[in-house]
Every structure is written in C-alpha cells, then in structure tokens.
Amino acid sequence: MENKSEDKTLLSYLELVESISCEILSCENKIQNLQDATAATYEGIAENLPKIMDRIDSDNEEACALIEYFISDDESLSGPSVVIETLDAAKKTFEEVSVSIRQMFKKDQHHFKQISDKIGEIENLRKSIFEIVEISNDIELLSYNSVFVASQAGSSGAAFTYIATEIKSLSNQTKSLAYKMRQSSDKLMDNYKIFNDESDSINHSIKSRLNNLDQDLSGVFDKYFSGLKNIAMLIKQTLDRASDAKNHVPAIMMSLQAQDLIRQLLDQISLINNDLATKTHKQLLISSSESGQLKSIEESSAKSYARAHLAKSILNRVTRKLSLSVDDFDRKLRVLRQDLNDVEQDRVTMIDFFSNRQSGLTNKSSIELIFDESAQVLNELVEFINSSTRKKREASHHGLNLKQTLAEIESNFENMRGIIKQFNIIKVISKMEIAREAFLSDNITASSEMFEELTHRMDKNIVIVRSQLDYINHNITSSLDELENNIGEQEKIIVDASGKMQTSIDNLDSMRNNLNETIKSVGKESTVLFELLDESIAGTEKIRNIIDTVKIVSGRYETILEKLDSFRSECKKQSTGVFTQPFDISRFEDLVKIDQAFSVYTIHDDGNNDSTKSITEGNEGAGELVMF
Amino acid sequence: MDITITPTDAAITARISGPITEQDGESLKKAFSELLAASQKQVELDLSMVPIITSTGIGKLILLFRKLKAQARELKIKAINDNLYEMFASINLDRMLKIERN
Numbered sequence: 156m157e158n159k160s161e162d163k164t165l166l167s168y169l170e171l172v173e174s175i176s177c178e179i180l181s182c183e184n185k186i187q188n189l190q191d192a193t194a195a196t197y198e199g200i201a202e203n204l205p206k207i208m209d210r211i212d213s214d215n216e217e218a219c220a221l222i223e224y225f226i227s228d229d230e231s232l233s234g235p236s237v238v239i240e241t242l243d244a245a246k247k248t249f250e251e252v253s254v255s256i257r258q259m260f261k262k263d264q265h266h267f268k269q270i271s272d273k274i275g276e277i278e279n280l281r282k283s284i285f286e287i288v289e290i291s292n293d294i295e296l297l298s299y300n301s302v303f304v305a306s307q308a309g310s311s312g313a314a315f316t317y318i319a320t321e322i323k324s325l326s327n328q329t330k331s332l333a334y335k336m337r338q339s340s341d342k343l344m345d346n347y348k349i350f351n352d353e354s355d356s357i358n359h360s361i362k363s364r365l366n367n368l369d370q371d372l373s374g375v376f377d378k379y380f381s382g383l384k385n386i387a388m389l390i391k392q393t394l395d396r397a398s399d400a401k402n403h404v405p406a407i408m409m410s411l412q413a414q415d416l417i418r419q420l421l422d423q424i425s426l427i428n429n430d431l432a433t434k435t436h437k438q439l440l441i442s443s444s445e446s447g448q449l450k451s452i453e454e455s456s457a458k459s460y461a462r463a464h465l466a467k468s469i470l471n472r473v474t475r476k477l478s479l480s481v482d483d484f485d486r487k488l489r490v491l492r493q494d495l496n497d498v499e500q501d502r503v504t505m506i507d508f509f510s511n512r513q514s515g516l517t518n519k520s521s522i523e524l525i526f527d528e529s530a531q532v533l534n535e536l537v538e539f540i541n542s543s544t545r546k547k548r549e550a551s552h553h554g555l556n557l558k559q560t561l562a563e564i565e566s567n568f569e570n571m572r573g574i575i576k577q578f579n580i581i582k583v584i585s586k587m588e589i590a591r592e593a594f595l596s597d598n599i600t601a602s603s604e605m606f607e608e609l610t611h612r613m614d615k616n617i618v619i620v621r622s623q624l625d626y627i628n629h630n631i632t633s634s635l636d637e638l639e640n641n642i643g644e645q646e647k648i649i650v651d652a653s654g655k656m657q658t659s660i661d662n663l664d665s666m667r668n669n670l671n672e673t674i675k676s677v678g679k680e681s682t683v684l685f686e687l688l689d690e691s692i693a694g695t696e697k698i699r700n701i702i703d704t705v706k707i708v709s710g711r712y713e714t715i716l717e718k719l720d721s722f723r724s725e726c727k728k729q730s731t732g733v734f735t736q737p738f739d740i741s742r743f744e745d746l747v748k749i750d751q752a753f754s755v756y757t758i759h760d761d762g763n764n765d766s767t768k769s770i771t772e773g774n775e776g777a778g779e780l781v782m783f
Numbered sequence: 784m785d786i787t788i789t790p791t792d793a794a795i796t797a798r799i800s801g802p803i804t805e806q807d808g809e810s811l812k813k814a815f816s817e818l819l820a821a822s823q824k825q826v827e828l829d830l831s832m833v834p835i836i837t838s839t840g841i842g843k844l845i846l847l848f849r850k851l852k853a854q855a856r857e858l859k860i861k862a863i864n865d866n867l868y869e870m871f872a873s874i875n876l877d878r879m880l881k882i883e884r885n
Contacts, residue, residue, distance in 0.1 A: 386874055392839075396805050504843075
C-alpha cells in the first residue's frame with residue numbers, strides 16, 4: 156500500500172518536473188533573448204560613444220582650425236591669421252600714406268606761403284602802374300596846355316605846336332597802355348586772390364583731415380580688430396562649450412559598462428535554470444532506483460523550489476538594477492544631448508547673425524557691416540587724397556594764369572618803354588627848340604620844363620615797375636614751378652599710394668566674403684553628432700522594453716513556485732512527517748553560497764571628476780574597475 | 784548671475800546681475816522663456832550690472848530678440864554696462880538691438 160502511494164507521488168512529481176522544465180525552457184529563452192539583445196544594443200551604444208567624442212573633437216578641431224586660420228590673433232598657435240595679416244598689411248599701407256600726406260602737406264604749405272608772400276609786391280606794382288597812369292594823365296593835360304600856349308606864341312611857337320601835338324599823341328598811347336597795365340594788374344590781383352583762396356581752402360581741408368586721419372584710421376582698424384576678435388572669441392566659446400559637454404561621455408560610458416556587468420549576471424540565472432532542468436531529473440532517476448523515494452522527492456522538490464526562488468530573486472534584482480542603471484544612463488545621455496543642443500542653438504544663432512544678412516543691419520551680416528563701414532572710411536580717404544591732388548592741380552592752373560597776366564604786364568611794359576624813349580627824344584627836341592628860340596614865352600618854357608619833369612618821373616616809375624615786375628615774375632614763377640614739380644611728384648606718389656590702398660581695400664573685400672562663408676560653415680549643424688546621440692537614446696529605449704518583457708519571466712518562476720508549493724502541500728497531507736522540512740534557500744548550503752556571493756554592481760561616485768568613478772562588485776570579494 | 788523679473792502693466796523687465804557665463808545657460812533660458820510667455824508688449828533688459836557676457840548669453844539674447852520680433856513685441860536694453868556696450872558695438876549688435884545707454 157505504501158509502495159503504491161510512493162509510485163503515485165513519483166509519477167505526479169515526474170509530471171510536475173516535466174511541466175517545470177517547459178517553464179524553465181521558456182524562461183531561459185527569454186533570458187537568452189535579453190542577453191543577446193542587450194549585448195547587441197550595448198555594443199552599438201559602446202561603439203557610438205567614442206564616435207560621439209570623436210565627432211565633437213573633429214567638428215571642433217575643424218572649426219577651431221578655420222577660426223585660427225582666419226581670425227585668431229594668437230600668433231603662438233600658427234602664426235598670424237589670414238585676416239589679421241591682411242588687416243596689418245592694410246593698416247601699414249594706410250599709415251605710410253598718412254605719413255606721405257603729412258610730408259606733402261608740409262611742402263605744399265611752404266610753396267603756397269612763398270606765393271602768398273608776393274601779395275605785397277603785387278600791391279606795390281599796382282601802385283606804380285597807377286602812378287604811371289597819373290603821370291600819363293598829367294602829360295595829356297600838359298599837351299593840351301602846350302598846344303594852346305604854342306598857338307598864342309604865333310610863328311615862334313609853331314615848332315612847339317608840333318612838339319605838343321606829338322606829346323599828346325604819345326600821351327594817348329601811354330594812357331591806353333597804362334590802362335591795359337592797370338587792367339592786367341587787376342587781373343593779376345584777381346587771379347592771385349583766386350589762387351590764394353583755393354590754396355587756403357585746400358590747406359584748410361587737408362589740415363583738418365590730417366587732424367582726424369590718425370583717429371579715423373585707428374578707429375577703422377580698431378573696429379576690424381575688436382569686432383573680428385570678439386566674433387572669434389564668441390565662436391571659440393561655443394566650441395569650448397561643446398568640448399566641455401564631452402566631459403559627460405566618460406560617466407555615460409561608465410554607466411553603460413555597469414549595465415553590461417549587471418546584464419552578465421543573468422548568466423547566473425541560466426546556471427540555476429540548467430540545474431533546475433538537469434539536476435532535478437538526475438536526482439529523480441537516482442530516487443526512482445533507491446528506497447525511500449518520498450524522502451528523495453521531498454529533497455528534490457525542496458531544492459527545485461529553492462532554485463526557482465533564487466532564480467526569481469536574482470532576476471528581480473538584476474532587472475531592477477538594470478532598470479535603474481538604464482534610467483541613469485538615459486538621463487546622462489539626454490543631459491549630454493541637451494547640453495550639446497543648447498550649445499548648437501547658441502552657435503547657430505550667433506553664426507547666423509555674424510554671417511547672414513540681417514534686416515536690422517541694413518540687410519548685411521555683422522561681418523559684412525564691419526568690413527563695409529570700415530572700407531567706406533578707407534574709400535573716402537582714398538577719394539579725399541585723390542581730390543586734394545586734383546584741387547592742387549587746379550590751383551596750380553590758376554598759378555599759370557598769374558604767370559600769363561604777368562607776361563601781359565611785361566609786354567605792355569615793353570611797349571611803354573618804347574613810348575618813353577620817344578618821350579625822351581621829344582624832350583631833347585623840346586630843349587633844343589627852347590635854346591634856339593630864346594625869346595619863347597615863359598609859358599612854353601614852363602610847359603617844357605614840366606614835361607621834362609613828368610618824363611623824368613615816368614622814367615623813374617618805369618624803372619621801379621621794371622624791377623618790381625622782375626622780382627615778382629622771378630619769385631612767383633619759381634614758386635609756381637616748384638609747386639608744379641611738387642604736385643607732379645605728389646601725383647606720382649598718390650597714384651602709387653592709391654593703387655596700394657585700393658589693393659588693400661580689395662583684399663579686405665575679398666577677405667570679407669571668404670570670412671563670411673567660413674563662419675557660415677562653422678555654424679553648420681552637427682547632424683551626424685545628433686544622429687549618433689539619438690541612436691544611443693533609442694538604444695536605451697530598446698533595452699528598457701526588453702527589460703519589461705523579461706519581467707514576465709518572473710511571473711513564470713512564480714508559477715513554478717506555486718506548482719511546487721501545491722505539490723508539496725499535497726504530499727504533506729498524504730505522507731506524514733516527510734514533507735515537513737523547510738524548503739527555502741537556507742536549507743541548501745550551495746544555494747546559500749550563490750545567494751550570498753551574488754551581488755549587483757553599483758557605481759560609486761568618488762568625487763566630482765567623472766574619471767574617478769568606479770564600479771564595485773557586491774559585498775564579498777568586491778573588485779574595483781576604474782574605467783577612465 | 785542673478786535675474787530678477789519685474790512685470791508692470793506696460794512692460795516686463797529682467798534685471799540681470801553678474802557675469803553671464805557658460806554655467807548660466809539654463810537659468811538664462813528659463814528667464815527668457817518667462818519673458819516670452821509674458822503678455823506685455825515691451826520687454827526690457829537691464830544689463831547695467833553685467834560686466835561680461837559669453838557666447839551663452841549672446842546666442843540666447845539674439846534668439847530672444849528674434850522670437851519677440853516674431854510675436855510683434857519689442858526688446859529694449861534699457862541700461863548697459865560700458866564694457867558690454869563696446870563688445871555689442873564691435874560686432875554690430877548695437878545696431879540691431881534697441882539700446883539705451885546710462
């Protein structure tokens with residue numbers, strides 16, 4: 156009767172073992188799936204993380220290189236940048252031009268002053284010419300008087316009437332010439348005034364421009380240097396910020412490695428599953444051939460129960476830790492993405508402002524505006540220098556008018572001298588006539604004497620005018636010649652300087668376009684970087700889903716436990732005293748060891764620096780893994 | 784960096800004190816979001832107590848200006864530190880933003 160009952164229990168237990176084996180197989184499949192899927196995902200993420208770091212590095216390296224090549228002012232890096240070099244060259248050119256303009260201005264001032272000083276001389280000349288006109292008027296009056304006196308003298312005055320008529324005729328010519336000379340001297344004065352006014356105006360404008368020139372030039376180049384330096388600095392800051400965000404990556408890798416270590420603990424469950432499936436069978440086979448089967452069944456079912464319980468417990472602990480670890484990893488990954496996204500947004504916004512047209516900046520980019528406004532000042536300077544030279548040339552043309560007027564005065568003067576010679580001849584004839592006709596009236600004699608005196612005065616004035624003319628002519632001509640030569644030289648210098656300045660402006664203009672395009676490329680979105688990050692974030696989501704699926708396995712262990720519990724309860728009812736022993740882990744030393752030795756890896760934060768983070772394993776035999 | 788936001792009927796004013804550095808990105812973003820969500824048409828920034836600003840601040844400032852403009856609202860810098868103004872002027876930001884100097 157007892158044997159029959161034991162057989163029944165054995166059969167029932169064998170059926171239960173079969174059913175448990177099926178459940179175990181299903182659990183094992185799920186765990187294997189979790190193992191494989193998570194391993195593949197970890198591998199994918201682990202491959203991505205160095206790529207993310209490399210991507211940040213390469214993006215930054217490229218952008219830094221461009222910035223340094225174009226606008227960095229740190230010569231220790233790779234020598235002066237292209238823009239700084241171009242700006243320095245342009246600055247040097249403009250400074251040289253500034254020095255040349257100052258030297259030319261000094262020379263111009265000297266020549267203009269020389270010519271201005273001649274105003275007193277021209278005034279004296281005018282006075283002398285006016286005096287000649289006065290004398291000429293007196294001679295004319297005298298000639299009328301002489302004709303009248305001679306006609307009263309009768310036949311004795313006949314010769315003198317002829318002389319008086321001649322004097323009158325010469326006097327008319329003198330008057331006409333004196334009038335022309337006066338007109339010429341007025342013209343000389345007018346031309347002189349025009350020349351002088353223009354010289355003053357040119358000098359004044361050059362002087363005031365020179366006063367502001369250094370300030371303007373330094374303003375222009377300061378704007379270039381400070382503007383571009385600040386742009387470079389701001390871009391560099393965003394690149395540094397991206398590099399700083401990279402510091403999150405070691406901690407993320409640490410978290411990933413921790414997950415992988417936790418995942419590997421699933422191997423332990425597989426071992427227990429294997430024991431559950433194989434050792435139970437083995438034990439049963441032994442039990443069936445031995446006496447005291449019930450005792451063996453009791454021990455086998457108790458150990459199976461303890462194994463299933465241990466497997467469930469480990470699975471729960473692993474999945475819980477894995478979930479926490481995935482959450483931590485996901486959070487860190489999202490913080491990195493957010494940080495990089497923030498930097499990216501700032502960079503893209505700034506780069507757009509620096510290099511794309513802005514409605515608030517007269518439809519120009521910030522860089523274009525820096526270049527264009529500065530170029531405008533430089534262009535104005537070039538135009539000013541060119542127009543000053545043109546004006547000086549025009550002023551010198553008025554100087555030519557001066558020379559022409561002087562030539563006119565000189566030619567009239569020569570004619571005057573011819574007339575004076577005739578006056579002198581008449582004077583001699585007149586004296587001879589007076590000597591011959593001793594009885595000539597006192598009036599005729601007085602007229603003759605007066606004529607002699609006037610002729611003498613005229614002579615004297617002519618000598619004065621001659622000397623004044625010579626003096627003025629010589630000085631004005633030589634000053635004008637010097638001015639002409641100086642302007643000629645200046646024109647050559649200005650043509651050369653204008654060319655250089657224009658080249659500098661053109662260089663800056665082409666630099667402006669290159670720089671604008673370069674900065675745009677620094678602002679390009681790092682799509683690859685974000686794709687890698689998103690891929691990794693999607694990976695964590697996948698792991699989370701797998702963990703959720705594995706949680707179902709825990710339910711299967713629960714079913715196994717229920718079945719075993721129910722089996723043992725039934726056995727307990729039928730076989731008094733055999734199934735009364737406890738059936739938890741504590742009864743089996745080997746399982747207790749597994750349970751105690753089993754631990755879940757945890758991350759310890761040893762400080763602020765991510766590189767000091769370590770992973771320790773459990774309580775006993777805790778190892779430390781320093782990852783970075 | 785500290786930010787104090789004071790709303791009135793006519794305007795909402797954010798007074799920022801201290802240098803704006805990389806660490807201030809989040810709080811600046813939060814404060815600017817508050818300004819963007821406010822109903823006042825006029826948004827004012829008092830930067831008189833800000834001696835320096837990094838790319839974090841510049842990027843977000845330009846973005847704030849654009850978003851307010853898109854909302855047909857106005858951004859005014861009602862006070863600014865001299866250092867900051869020089870920096871803004873060097874990159875022509877003074878041309879785009881309405882700035883009142885002390």
